[in-house]
Amino acid sequence: MNESEKLSHELQDIKQIMERSSRFISLSGLSGISAGACALIGAWFANKAIHEQHYLISELRQSSLHINTVINGDVLQNRLLQIGIITFIAAFISAFFFTYQRSKKSNVPVWGTTARRLMINVCIPMVVGGIFLYAMMQNGIYDFVASGCLIFYGLGVVNASKYTLHETRYLGYAEICLGLLSAFFIGDGIYFWAAGFGVLHIVYGIFMWIKYERS
Numbered sequence: 001m002n003e004s005e006k007l008s009h010e011l012q013d014i015k016q017i018m019e020r021s022s023r024f025i026s027l028s029g030l031s032g033i034s035a036g037a038c039a040l041i042g043a044w045f046a047n048k049a050i051h052e053q054h055y056l057i058s059e060l061r062q063s064s065l066h067i068n069t070v071i072n073g074d075v076l077q078n079r080l081l082q083i084g085i086i087t088f089i090a091a092f093i094s095a096f097f098f099t100y101q102r103s104k105k106s107n108v109p110v111w112g113t114t115a116r117r118l119m120i121n122v123c124i125p126m127v128v129g130g131i132f133l134y135a136m137m138q139n140g141i142y143d144f145v146a147s148g149c150l151i152f153y154g155l156g157v158v159n160a161s162k163y164t165l166h167e168t169r170y171l172g173y174a175e176i177c178l179g180l181l182s183a184f185f186i187g188d189g190i191y192f193w194a195a196g197f198g199v200l201h202i203v204y205g206i207f208m209w210i211k212y213e214r215s
Contacts (some may be wrong), residue, residue, distance in 0.1 A: 027164055028102040028212055032171075032205025034094035047190050049079050102213070114163055122160035125152050130164035146189025150179030150196045165170030165212070171204045 129152025133145050154175030161169035175196050182192035 027168070027208070028095075028098040029205040029207070029209025029211075030098040030102075031095035032201045032208060034098060034205075035091040036198045036201030036203075036205060038087055038091040038094060039201065040194055042083055042090075043190055043194035043198060046080055046083050046193075050190065057192065062073065117162050118163040121163060123158040125155040125159055126154070129155070143186045146182055146192055147179045147182035150175050150177075150182060150192060153196075154179060165205075165208070167211075171200060174200050 024174060071158045129148060133152075136142070136148070154172045154177075155171030157175060158169050159172075161172060178192055178196045178200070182189060182196075185192070
């Protein structure tokens with residue numbers, strides 16, 4: 001090995017060390033796949049609950065019973081909230097598991113300074129968006145909740161992408177675009193949720209696994 005090759009290898013090592021210190025590179029493609037799968041399962045249960053509620057209301061309208069004395073509109077909201085919480089917990093646990101496994105293999109702390117910066121930057125737009133959407137729902141405005149979730153989540157991913165693998169920003173861009181498109185199709189939010197939080201995460205996860213982990 002000549003001096004030029006040695007210098008090239010040394011520069012490559014320095015570049016990798018700097019990248020490890022400035023970016024959280026332990027995000028696993030399997031994390032995206034597992035989170036997307038959880039989102040699709042959750043969307044299926046949510047869609048099933050919505051259709052069951054609509055069927056029940058249709059049946060009650062054909063009877064002599066007054067709907068308001070038989071069914072409370074909060075029941076569906078509470079059920080969807082439960083499904084959402086369970087889905088989020090399952091997605092978070094599965095994503096953390098695969099990220100932790102990759103972190104051990106790459107010998108990078110799973111909760112270092114860069115990881116904290118990553119979480120702070122992804123959470124700021126999501127927390128602000130969550131409060132804003134909650135205020136909308138408190139005022140009985142539900143039309144743009146689905147699109148808002150996708151948009152604010154996408155903004156969080158783009159905002160945090162500077163602290164992880166740069167391909168992550170494209171996931172954020174896709175989520176934002178899908179959220180904006182969803183705003184023009186009121187009533188089909190569950191399908192856009194499934195596409196954004198489910199399909200896009202799975203496609204992203206497969207791409208990242210092939211590019212960084214398959215070998």
